[in-house]
Amino acid sequence: MDTATYHTIRHADGQPFYDGEPITLADAQVMINEAIARGDVEVGSYLHIDADGLIIEREAVL
Template identity: 65%
Template sequence: MTTATFRIIRHADGPVFFDDRTITLAEAQIIINDAIARGDLEVGSFLRIDDEELVIEHEVAG
């Protein structure tokens, strides 16, 4: 069994958030969690797999 890897994390509206090296989904989640802790991403942001990319989505309030 192989572990899925990804190279790009982008925002749902298009801009690239991460394109540095190949990472696993677990590593991507750590990157997103750190960005939320720094205030670079909204609380409630999460990852969605879209073909060979990861997409940052935002929790809809209310």
């Protein structure tokens, strides 16, 4: 079984977040968690798998 890898992560608005060496979904999640901790990405954001890579989505606020 091959592990899926991704070389791009973009914000939902299309702004690039990461474009580099292929990384696993787990590594991408760690990267997003670290960005949330630094305040670079909003709390409640999560990764969505898209045909073109990974997308950072925001949790809907009611």
